[in-house]
Amino acid sequence: MAEPVIRVIDLWKDYADDLTNAPALRGSSLEISAGEVVALFGKSGSGKSTLFNLIAGLDHPTKGRIEVEGQDLELLGEKGRTNLRRFRLGFVFQFFNLLPTLTAFENVFLSLELAAKPDAAVARDALKEVGLAGKEHRYPNELSGGEQQRVAIARAIVKRPSIILADEPTGNLDTATGNQILDLLTHRCRESGTTLVMATHASFTCRYADRILRMVDGIVVEETSGEVLAR
Amino acid sequence: MKIVTKSFLRYLPRRLSLSLLQLMGVACGVAAVVGMTMSAITALASFTKAVEFLSGKATHSMQRPAGPTEESALAGLARDPAVVRFSPVIDRRLRLANGDLVRFLGVDPFLDRAIRPEIADAEVRPAKDNAAGALSFLLDDDAVLIDKELARQLQLSSGSLLQTTRGALRVIGTFSNPSGEPLVLMDIAHAQKLFTLNGFVDRVDLILADESGFRGRWEEGFLIQSGRQRSAAFSAMLGAFRLNLEALSLLALFVGVFLIYNTAMFAVLNRRRDTGILRSLGARRYEIIAAFVTEILILGFIGGALGGIIGYFLTRFLTALIGTSITDLYFFLRPEPSAWSNWILFAGVALGCGASMLGGALPLLEIVRTDPAKALSGRVAGRQSGRNAHRTSLAGLLILAVSTVLLILPRTHIYVGFAGVFGFLIGVSLLTGSVLVAIHPGLRWVLGRVGRLPGKVAAGNIRQNLGRTAVAVAAFMVALSMSVGLGSMIGSFRQSLVWWMESQLQGELYIGKIGEADVPESFYEEVKKMPGLGGADPYRNVQVLYRDVPVYVASVDASVVQRFTHFGWLKGGNENWEQVKRGGVVISESFSRRFGIKSGDTMTLHGAHGPAEFRVGGIFYDYTTEHGLLMMDRSTFLRVFGDHTINSLAAFIDPDNPHRLELIQEIKKKAEARGLPVQTQSQLRASILKVFDNTFAVTRSMRALAIVVAFFGIAGALLTLFMERRHDFGIYRALGFSTGQIATMTLLEGLGMGAVSYLLSMGAGTILAVLLINVINLRSFNWTIFFYPELGPYAWTAITALVASLGAAAYPIWKVCRTYPQMQIREE
Numbered sequence A: 001m002a003e004p005v006i007r008v009i010d011l012w013k014d015y016a017d018d019l020t021n022a023p024a025l026r027g028s029s030l031e032i033s034a035g036e037v038v039a040l041f042g043k044s045g046s047g048k049s050t051l052f053n054l055i056a057g058l059d060h061p062t063k064g065r066i067e068v069e070g071q072d073l074e075l076l077g078e079k080g081r082t083n084l085r086r087f088r089l090g091f092v093f094q095f096f097n098l099l100p101t102l103t104a105f106e107n108v109f110l111s112l113e114l115a116a117k118p119d120a121a122v123a124r125d126a127l128k129e130v131g132l133a134g135k136e137h138r139y140p141n142e143l144s145g146g147e148q149q150r151v152a153i154a155r156a157i158v159k160r161p162s163i164i165l166a167d168e169p170t171g172n173l174d175t176a177t178g179n180q181i182l183d184l185l186t187h188r189c190r191e192s193g194t195t196l197v198m199a200t201h202a203s204f205t206c207r208y209a210d211r212i213l214r215m216v217d218g219i220v221v222e223e224t225s226g227e228v229l230a231r
Numbered sequence B: 001m002k003i004v005t006k007s008f009l010r011y012l013p014r015r016l017s018l019s020l021l022q023l024m025g026v027a028c029g030v031a032a033v034v035g036m037t038m039s040a041i042t043a044l045a046s047f048t049k050a051v052e053f054l055s056g057k058a059t060h061s062m063q064r065p066a067g068p069t070e071e072s073a074l075a076g077l078a079r080d081p082a083v084v085r086f087s088p089v090i091d092r093r094l095r096l097a098n099g100d101l102v103r104f105l106g107v108d109p110f111l112d113r114a115i116r117p118e119i120a121d122a123e124v125r126p127a128k129d130n131a132a133g134a135l136s137f138l139l140d141d142d143a144v145l146i147d148k149e150l151a152r153q154l155q156l157s158s159g160s161l162l163q164t165t166r167g168a169l170r171v172i173g174t175f176s177n178p179s180g181e182p183l184v185l186m187d188i189a190h191a192q193k194l195f196t197l198n199g200f201v202d203r204v205d206l207i208l209a210d211e212s213g214f215r216g217r218w219e220e221g222f223l224i225q226s227g228r229q230r231s232a233a234f235s236a237m238l239g240a241f242r243l244n245l246e247a248l249s250l251l252a253l254f255v256g257v258f259l260i261y262n263t264a265m266f267a268v269l270n271r272r273r274d275t276g277i278l279r280s281l282g283a284r285r286y287e288i289i290a291a292f293v294t295e296i297l298i299l300g301f302i303g304g305a306l307g308g309i310i311g312y313f314l315t316r317f318l319t320a321l322i323g324t325s326i327t328d329l330y331f332f333l334r335p336e337p338s339a340w341s342n343w344i345l346f347a348g349v350a351l352g353c354g355a356s357m358l359g360g361a362l363p364l365l366e367i368v369r370t371d372p373a374k375a376l377s378g379r380v381a382g383r384q385s386g387r388n389a390h391r392t393s394l395a396g397l398l399i400l401a402v403s404t405v406l407l408i409l410p411r412t413h414i415y416v417g418f419a420g421v422f423g424f425l426i427g428v429s430l431l432t433g434s435v436l437v438a439i440h441p442g443l444r445w446v447l448g449r450v451g452r453l454p455g456k457v458a459a460g461n462i463r464q465n466l467g468r469t470a471v472a473v474a475a476f477m478v479a480l481s482m483s484v485g486l487g488s489m490i491g492s493f494r495q496s497l498v499w500w501m502e503s504q505l506q507g508e509l510y511i512g513k514i515g516e517a518d519v520p521e522s523f524y525e526e527v528k529k530m531p532g533l534g535g536a537d538p539y540r541n542v543q544v545l546y547r548d549v550p551v552y553v554a555s556v557d558a559s560v561v562q563r564f565t566h567f568g569w570l571k572g573g574n575e576n577w578e579q580v581k582r583g584g585v586v587i588s589e590s591f592s593r594r595f596g597i598k599s600g601d602t603m604t605l606h607g608a609h610g611p612a613e614f615r616v617g618g619i620f621y622d623y624t625t626e627h628g629l630l631m632m633d634r635s636t637f638l639r640v641f642g643d644h645t646i647n648s649l650a651a652f653i654d655p656d657n658p659h660r661l662e663l664i665q666e667i668k669k670k671a672e673a674r675g676l677p678v679q680t681q682s683q684l685r686a687s688i689l690k691v692f693d694n695t696f697a698v699t700r701s702m703r704a705l706a707i708v709v710a711f712f713g714i715a716g717a718l719l720t721l722f723m724e725r726r727h728d729f730g731i732y733r734a735l736g737f738s739t740g741q742i743a744t745m746t747l748l749e750g751l752g753m754g755a756v757s758y759l760l761s762m763g764a765g766t767i768l769a770v771l772l773i774n775v776i777n778l779r780s781f782n783w784t785i786f787f788y789p790e791l792g793p794y795a796w797t798a799i800t801a802l803v804a805s806l807g808a809a810a811y812p813i814w815k816v817c818r819t820y821p822q823m824q825i826r827e828e
Ligand SMILES: Nc1ncnc2c1ncn2[C@@H]1O[C@H](COP(=O)(O)OP(=O)(O)OP(=O)(O)O)[C@@H](O)[C@H]1O
Pocket: A015, A016, A023, A024, A042, A043, A044, A045, A046, A047, A048, A049, A050, A051, A094, A201, B377
């Protein structure tokens, strides 16, 4: 088997300095190979977003090791992690996190600009693909929740990263639109060999995945029973 | 432009009201500094220029150590081989009919030509009916030349009359005067007549070829000063005043920078979440810093330029105030506000940008260092911010400790004292976070009582947004403390002055005016002989040099003063006058501290017949001069200095004298017959208080400025909080809060922060007042001010705090009501 693009070994994350709450992550481990489409399935509060933040280098683990494309995030340093996010990684936030002062188009274009391939046409195409043609010049507060989510997805895919981490990519969409977006997302990734990891608590998302990981109280377990799909 | 930068700059128009407030914040800060510093510099420079102009090309000046100099000395000077040129001068002040005091010079036009050529070049345009032309200056005993600026101001031209308290003078020409000081010029012989100084001049200006030879021949009995010594003596005279201006400039700088700092800090804190997003998209730290710096610099640049312009206009106002103070206290001066220069704009911009960068730097560093995930989670959570607050307080305590050491270190430079005071303010301002945490339950209770649920939510908001509210409270508190501190200091000083007046100014009537109208000796003799009069004190106050620096000597009638006044003595009582009666002196507290001279010590002054020794009989509190005052009996003074001038005569009457009122009337009549100004005790006291109040006009302006700063500080903070929580407001409304309740909440947040700031400032302001009195004043003026606790400054500051908090809350409340009912719930 090829070297995994994402490898997480015994990851712990404890938010509180005092020990009142259980840690958000309690020794999670996982390996994801290049080009895989993986669903991370788990209940609310099980630690999915926490894990994603750590993989993207947005936060520091309490304990454990994360390797992305064979490189230890801790050893990469701040600069290396920034470059990773800038060029290699696309991130779709659960709460979109669009910049309020930029239009839909600019939010997408920003991502291209940071990745050093500014091309307005590419940004426009990406918005068209997520079904937002004609709404390029709206500000985030002039878009519906689902529309904002689609801008966030366009922002992640537009720079053609090698890994996309999507936290609840369809949480705000109706089933039809959700399926459409998932179709697009997985199709794009499979086509270009992009690794896609999606966090979700909706079982229909899992249908698009090659592999399903299950998150329970801060621990990742491989889904083998097909129980999720059966539901 | 990079989109990263664009995303930041779009906030400026988007949150226009906040941007304008921030801009005004920077502008006010810069204006305070530019206005204060520039007017101080201008006033002091014009002082130097006036001194230079007056001494002209003279290398030296010569005069009796005290009082006027006999004309008879001139003959000897004319024959002295070292003297290249000499010119006798009468240098006085003349009060114009409109109340202004102007400098009056009496010179010999031929002798003076070499010293002050500008004056010799006067354009004399005699009236048509007077054929004498330029000669009329010598011939007509009311002929004067005035400088062009004064002529313009009074709309006088050749031939018109200049009305003065000494009669009408005929203007026969004008001359240009680069110093900007109004000047009236008369032939010396006529001047002697005008001031009844027959046979005397005030000094002789000299151009010397051989200084040491000259000194050898003349030093005995005369004070000979080189031009440099003279201007050094003049500057020394202004020393403490200059220091005071410097302190005020520093204060302005502190307040201004503090305001800009806060403004910039808020601007940065506002971008916390955006920074997180950008970082998570892979933006580099420097790209974010560059975007911030652009934003901050735009604010700093425009605000700074605006501040420069406002500051320039402030200068015009402050320069006049400072000029008035210098005139009242030291030296006649009417400084021209400096002309506009692009440097002002440049300085404003530099200051605005510099201080903004300083203010933005720390939070900026903090933000780009925070893990993006944390930054994304929004405002710093309560528990975390509490910990930060305690860490900040620790730093505050450390700074307070250092400041305390600076303040109690004995005999250090006054700047160390300033540093201590500013350190104190900074230290205290760092404690606000912890204070807010500590008093949260109390505040919640109080606000809950006042505003029920919205009140409780308001208290919670203040606690939750500690990162912002602590800074706002700190800034507001510092400004209010300044107001309380300066107010109490001025109030205490004024009370001390009143106490001093009650102790020293016990005469019924005061005849004559120092520097304006002297009292003839014959009048003194006449009054002294009046039956029923308790006593008459012939007061003479003159500047002499002691250890080469200017101090003042006063001569009094010791037995009269002993009987009728009760000076505030550092030690002992009126028996201290016994020493004075025996030929000794008593000295002011400032003299004692300045030269380290104690009661019982012996000191030497240079008199008209060489050095004379005096024994110090006592030390008294005094606020008339920070240079030091020593008092001796008139008999001693006449023996040592031979100066018979009497500046003013105090008439004392026993309070139980049945003919008191008649006596007063009689003296008044006698004085008026001689054209001498008369002041009653209460008039004199009132005029002294007026000078005092004028002197503190500048300080009061700074106090007003501190209040403006306070307003912008709290308004900016509230508006920022409001902007950030518009989203929350929508939620509150969705939860069933009425618009009124949300308005109450906003109002109570403002009032709550205002109240906490005010409570803190009561303590900090009182300490500040004590520091100003016991460290700054004592060290720069060498006098003790007694601390009189007064309600005034506290009440006044409370009103200010209330109005500022209400004003600051007004706009957000208006916004709340206006956007009803469609409040933003959606993520902005
Ligand atoms: N900043 C934080 N500080 C403290 N605890 C946190 C923080 N963020 C998350 N947690 C806790 O960590 C646990 C995992 O949170 P996480 O956001 O990773 O869950 P999730 O699986 O993404 O849930 P959801 O499906 O609801 O998004 C939760 O119990 C949460 O309360």
